[in-house]
Amino acid sequence: MSNRLVNSEKLKVLELLRNDPQSEALLLEVAKWDMLRIGDKLGFPEYITRCTNLKTLCVWVHDFGVSIPETVFDLNTLQALLISAVDLTEIPREIRQLADLTTLYIQNGKITNISDFIGDLVNLKRLSFMKNRINLVSIELGKLKQLTYLSLSDNSLADFPLCICELYKLKHLVLTENKLNIIPSEIRKLTNLEGLFASHNEISVISPDIGSLTKLKFLDLRYNQVEVVPFEIGYLDALKQFWITKNPTKQPPQNVCSQGTQAIMRYLEDLRRSAAIETARLKINVLGETCAGKSSFVRSLAAGETRMTPMADRTHVIDQAAWQPEKGILIRINDFGGHDIYKLAHSIFMDKNSPVFLVFDINEINESNSNILLGTWINVVLSKSPKTKIILIGTQADRCNDTAIQVKSKEVSAYVEDLLVRRELSLKSQLEAVRQRMEEELPFQEAFKAKNAVISSSLSETPDIARSIKVVSSNSLSGFQAIQKLAVSMAREKAVILPESWFIVTDYVEREKVRKTEPYLKKSKLIIYLDSLENESIEKREAVKEVLPEILRYLHGSGEIIWFEQSPVLSEVIFHRHEIVAGLLKAVLRHDMEDLLVHSRPEFVHQFSKFGFALAREDILHRGIMTYKMLQCLWKPFNIGDIGANAVIELMKNFEMCYSVVVNKVEYLHIPWLLNETAPSSISNRWHHRIEDPDNQDQLTLELHFVDHPPIGFYEQEAVRLNKFIEHKTTRVDWKDGVFVEMDQNTRCLLQRKANHDNGDVITFALRGSHLRDLWKTFLEVHRDIRLLLIEEYPGAQCDMFSLCPHCVKEGVPDPTKFPAEVLRDPPSQDITSIPCRHSKTGSVPVYLVYPQNILVAG
Numbered sequence: 016m017s018n019r020l021v022n023s024e025k026l027k028v029l030e031l032l033r034n035d036p037q038s039e040a041l042l043l044e045v046a047k048w049d050m051l052r053i054g055d056k057l058g059f060p061e062y063i064t065r066c067t068n069l070k071t072l073c074v075w076v077h078d079f080g081v082s083i084p085e086t087v088f089d090l091n092t093l094q095a096l097l098i099s100a101v102d103l104t105e106i107p108r109e110i111r112q113l114a115d116l117t118t119l120y121i122q123n124g125k126i127t128n129i130s131d132f133i134g135d136l137v138n139l140k141r142l143s144f145m146k147n148r149i150n151l152v153s154i155e156l157g158k159l160k161q162l163t164y165l166s167l168s169d170n171s172l173a174d175f176p177l178c179i180c181e182l183y184k185l186k187h188l189v190l191t192e193n194k195l196n197i198i199p200s201e202i203r204k205l206t207n208l209e210g211l212f213a214s215h216n217e218i219s220v221i222s223p224d225i226g227s228l229t230k231l232k233f234l235d236l237r238y239n240q241v242e243v244v245p246f247e248i249g250y251l252d253a254l255k256q257f258w259i260t261k262n263p264t265k266q267p268p269q270n271v272c273s274q275g276t277q278a279i280m281r282y283l284e285d286l287r288r289s290a291a292i293e294t295a296r297l298k299i300n301v302l303g304e305t306c307a308g309k310s311s312f313v314r315s316l317a318a319g320e321t322r323m324t325p326m327a328d329r330t331h332v333i334d335q336a337a338w339q340p341e342k343g344i345l346i347r348i349n350d351f352g353g354h355d356i357y358k359l360a361h362s363i364f365m366d367k368n369s370p371v372f373l374v375f376d377i378n379e380i381n382e383s384n385s386n387i388l389l390g391t392w393i394n395v396v397l398s399k400s401p402k403t404k405i406i407l408i409g410t411q412a413d414r415c416n417d418t419a420i421q422v423k424s425k426e427v428s429a430y431v432e433d434l435l436v437r438r439e440l441s442l443k444s445q446l447e448a449v450r451q452r453m454e455e456e457l458p459f460q461e462a463f464k465a466k467n468a469v470i471s472s473s474l475s476e477t478p479d480i481a482r483s484i485k486v487v488s489s490n491s492l493s494g495f496q497a498i499q500k501l502a503v504s505m506a507r508e509k510a511v512i513l514p515e516s517w518f519i520v521t522d523y524v525e526r527e528k529v530r531k532t533e534p535y536l537k538k539s540k541l542i543i544y545l546d547s548l549e550n551e552s553i554e555k556r557e558a559v560k561e562v563l564p565e566i567l568r569y570l571h572g573s574g575e576i577i578w579f580e581q582s583p584v585l586s587e588v589i590f591h592r593h594e595i596v597a598g599l600l601k602a603v604l605r606h607d608m609e610d611l612l613v614h615s616r617p618e619f620v621h622q623f624s625k626f627g628f629a630l631a632r633e634d635i636l637h638r639g640i641m642t643y644k645m646l647q648c649l650w651k652p653f654n655i656g657d658i659g660a661n662a663v664i665e666l667m668k669n670f671e672m673c674y675s676v677v678v679n680k681v682e683y684l685h686i687p688w689l690l691n692e693t694a695p696s697s698i699s700n701r702w703h704h705r706i707e708d709p710d711n712q713d714q715l716t717l718e719l720h721f722v723d724h725p726p727i728g729f730y731e732q733e734a735v736r737l738n739k740f741i742e743h744k745t746t747r748v749d750w751k752d753g754v755f756v757e758m759d760q761n762t763r764c765l766l767q768r769k770a771n772h773d774n775g776d777v778i779t780f781a782l783r784g785s786h787l788r789d790l791w792k793t794f795l796e797v798h799r800d801i802r803l804l805l806i807e808e809y810p811g812a813q814c815d816m817f818s819l820c821p822h823c824v825k826e827g828v829p830d831p832t833k834f835p836a837e838v839l840r841d842p843p844s845q846d847i848t849s850i851p852c853r854h855s856k857t858g859s860v861p862v863y864l865v866y867p868q869n870i871l872v873a874g
């Protein structure tokens with residue numbers, strides 16, 4: 016059936032009309048129709064002239080050529096004409112004949128202007144020229160006083176057609192995907208407007224008069240160039256949804272915009288009440304090996320004069336320097352002291368929007384150590400946040416002559432270039448492999464396509480590493496000017512406009528940072544402080560209290576504080592001193608724990624008996640288990656009390672550095688980072704290399720192949736996450752590179768990390784048991800979890816995931832067939848019963864071994 020009618024009962028008539036178009040009886044029937052929808056390319060039906068009662072004509076996907084058949088304009092009963100006319104280049108003049116039209120849609124054409132005669136269609140209420148090429152609109156459009164809906168979306172409008180602002184009854188105005196650069200003052204005239212949709216334009220100016228649109232409920236300005244949202248938008252009481260993300264907004268700051276309408280409105284209201292102050296805050300993270308010269312560089316930069324660190328002063332974990340290069344600009348520089356703590360707790364201290372200064376001693380760099388001094392750090396940053404800007408800074412230039420500096424600078428640039436080329440080549444070869452498999456036309460084409468898309472997108476994003484390195488000396492301050500200029504320009508890009516009242520909180524935090532009296536600030540105490548400000552009006556104090564979460568989020572984003580709001584315990588504690596958080600984490604996540612755990616030390620001797628301490632020590636060193644009591648001892652020097660300790664534990668759990676197990680009402684923290692030992696010998700009895708009982712057991716296996724090493728922390732984080740899938744009454748054994756779990760009598764699993772110098776490291780998750788259906792359920796959940804961990808936490812990790820053929824595994828084939836793990840998310844069609852496997856005698860294996868037919872797929 017090619018022609019479609021809205022009323023299906025009339026389809027028979029239509030079919031007969033095709034066969035016998037002259038049948039008078041049928042034509043009489045046609046004359047009664049009031050609505051007709053045509054949706055093909057088979058020519059325009061002749062009988063249309065007989066539709067003398069037609070009120071609605073809807074023609075989609077119809078090849079008119081460049082003009083609409085004139086017969087349409089004779090249908091003078093028409094009230095609604097909706098056409099999609101691919102080749103139409105202008106609005107047909109004859110349209111004026113349809114004087115009763117209330118709805119006119121001419122979409123998906125090539126129309127370039129809206130001509131004068133449009134003004135004749137005075138009864139129009141709804142008008143759309145969506146998806147044309149309109150760049151000119153006649154002022155006559157302003158005569159359509161009955162219009163309530165107008166869409167000119169997806170056209171080429173560069174100037175806002177002011178005549179639109181004469182359409183007083185307009186309720187919905189859709190101008191998305193044009194080239195508009197302003198929302199003009201005249202917009203105030205559209206007092207009935209309820210929805211203004213202008214995303215994907217080039218709008219940089221919004222007239223404050225937009226504040227007159229008292230009925231506006233929806234305002235969409237995403238994907239524009241707006242820096243300043245006028246505070247008058249805060250007057251729009253009816254506004255339910257305001258979208259303004261994907262703009263370079265300073266007012267409100269982008270983190271406020273991404274919080275949604277309520278947060279934006281609160282901010283704007285605050286701005287209305289108090290003065291607006293422009294401020295630019297930037298966080299720079301300084302990384303690099305120990306003794307590179309980081310601290311000397313950071314301190315000299317912040318002080319504006321040489322500040323060399325003595326050799327002795329190299330024990331800090333993280334220092335934060337404040338640098339105010341000019342009024343209104345505050346740069347916080349985190350100096351990570353070359354410690355692993357940065358690598359372990361990246362997500363706590365880092366964010367993709369803050370640049371990294373990677374510092375190395377220019378005298379030390381050579382071909383053999385570039386990988387350690389630069390490559391490892393670059394990979395750590397890129398695996399976590401591939402879009403972070405990285406600037407390479409060679410220090411200690413005063414100890415190097417000019418020629419050597421030139422040579423070494425070139426070598427470093429070449430090294431980085433090479434690193435990026437290698438990265439690209441590796442991605443390209445992965446892509447090639449996937450494409451080859453696509454050509455083999457195996458089942459699971461969707462899986463290959465998905466993988467193809469992921470690799471292609473990584474390929475299209477070249478990491479943002481500055482190729483030319485900056486060479487400085489903290490001794491002579493040579494090269495500092497260039498760095499200062501760069502940092503200031505990066506800070507300016509981050510400038511935001513804040514209501515003056517926000518500075519009550521930011522000033523308080525800054526003062527406390529300098530005073531260093533408290534290890535952290537309590538939110539409840541901050542609120543008490545706000546209440547105590549007698550010089551401020553009650554209204555102002557209340558307003559600040561209301562926007563406190565936004566202010567804290569802003570301060571977190573600009574590196575001023577560490578504040579997470581996932582839970583009441585966490586949100587109560589504001590860490591305003593980075594060094595305290597780093598110190599607390601380092602006190603637990605240290606690899607020299609064995610030396611520290613000596614009973615006679617003051618922090619332990621009064622808390623533990625000798626025997627009790629020996630047990631606790633054993634737990635930590637051999638099982639990676641720590642009690643709350645032990646934590647309290649380790650954190651004693653920081654004086655953080657119960658509230659602070661609970662918040663840090665919560666932080667560690669949230670960032671998956673540990674998981675907790677409660678035994679006999681005592682909470683134990685399991686911290687895979689602390690494990691140093693190889694697999695206990697008992698494991699080989701509980702998990703044989705080959706499946707023990709092949710007749711009754713199966714094994715599902717997931718292998719993660721990394722181009723080089725897994726990103727730091729990935730394995731440990733997955734080891735923590737694995738706990739989610741383990742039933743309460745199970746046995747779990749952890750060692751440095753593995754986890755073995757006896758889930759129940761029938762099911763066991765193994766997570767293992769294996770170094771493989773030639774082909775990159777491999778992490779394996781294997782699940783073995785006698786109920787294939789149950790195995791699949793857990794296996795899919797774990798696969799989904801690992802996939803999400805990679806996507807969300809390690810988006811730059813170069814990793815290939817495979818599902819091994821269970822048949823090969825059972826047979827003990829040394830190199831089992833590997834299916835791309837994407838097959839686990841791509842159900843094969845129901846009629847496929849077997850999958851090719853080169854190791855099988857029959858050349859294939861049953862599909863249920865590769866994909867869990869009839870079992871719900873974990874997305």
Ligand SMILES: Nc1nc2c(ncn2[C@@H]2O[C@H](COP(=O)(O)OP(=O)(O)OP(=O)(O)O)[C@@H](O)[C@H]2O)c(=O)[nH]1
Nearest residue numbers: 305306307308309310311324329352353411489490
């Ligand atoms: N001559 C010279 N010595 C420098 C320069 N920068 C740093 N140093 C010296 O190099 C040594 C290490 O400098 P730091 O600034 O402490 O290096 P770091 O990278 O912060 O070291 P960690 O804190 O261990 O990570 C110190 O003795 C500094 O005095 C420089 O530009 N010129």
